[in-house]
Amino acid sequence: xxxxxxxxxxxxxxxxxxxxxxxxxxxxxxxxxxxxxxxxxxxxxxxxxxxxxxxxxxxxxxxxxxxxxxxxxxxxxxxxxxxxxxxxxxxxxxxxxxxxxxxxxxxxxxxxxxxxxxxxxxxxxxxxxxxxxxxxxxxxxxxxxxxxxxxxxxxxxxxxxxxxxxxxxxxxxxxxxxxxxxxxxxxxxxxxxxxx
Numbered sequence: 001x002x003x004x005x006x007x008x009x010x011x012x013x014x015x016x017x018x019x020x021x022x023x024x025x026x027x028x029x030x031x032x033x034x035x036x037x038x039x040x041x042x043x044x045x046x047x048x049x050x051x052x053x054x055x056x057x058x059x060x061x062x063x064x065x066x067x068x069x070x071x072x073x074x075x076x077x078x079x080x081x082x083x084x085x086x087x088x089x090x091x092x093x094x095x096x097x098x099x100x101x102x103x104x105x106x107x108x109x110x111x112x113x114x115x116x117x118x119x120x121x122x123x124x125x126x127x128x129x130x131x132x133x134x135x136x137x138x139x140x141x142x143x144x145x146x147x148x149x150x151x152x153x154x155x156x157x158x159x160x161x162x163x164x165x166x167x168x169x170x171x172x173x174x175x176x177x178x179x180x181x182x183x184x185x186x187x188x189x190x191x192x193x194x195x196x
Contacts, residue, residue, distance in 0.1 A: 048164030056174030075116030097144030104136035
């Protein structure tokens with residue numbers, strides 16, 4: 001009888017030890033997703049059947065900052081997920097004196113309007129489900145910024161659509177489209193061709 005009790009207790013102890021080992025296996029591990037970043041770099045918003053995707057201010061062309069009073073171009077995609085055309089009626093921002101739209105302002109049904117930078121293709125996940133059709137292109141510029149805008153800051157921009165209504169989006173400053181050269185690195189050359 002005592003031998004049977006010892007066997008039961010021994011089995012229970014082994015089971016408990018195994019459970020502790022298994023539970024500890026994942027402790028302190030780095031998951032695969034802990035270093036993954038979101039696929040979309042810019043802001044997103046939806047109003048009615050209209051989706052705004054990957055919305056940013058273009059990276060400042062010089063000094064890495066937009067100075068107060070300067071202009072900033074927007075980069076984004078506007079997706080019309082309705083069968084009917086949609087019109088971007090106006091754009092405004094409390095951070096700018098004015099905003100101008102040039103180029104297309106109507107988004108055909110089940111289509112995409114590309115605003116600003118058109119480098120690369122519009123990803124499939126940003127295309128409406130029905131036939132792609134021609135993609136419209138436009139430019140939106142915030143004019144007369146009220147204050148300095150640097151990377152890391154967000155600027156509120158309000159988009160008004162004739163049918164879908166209005167939505168305000170906090171736009172971050174985008175990343176440079178091309179790598180910038182660090183002239184202070186060893187081996188960098190100035191315009192005369194001499195090394196620093």
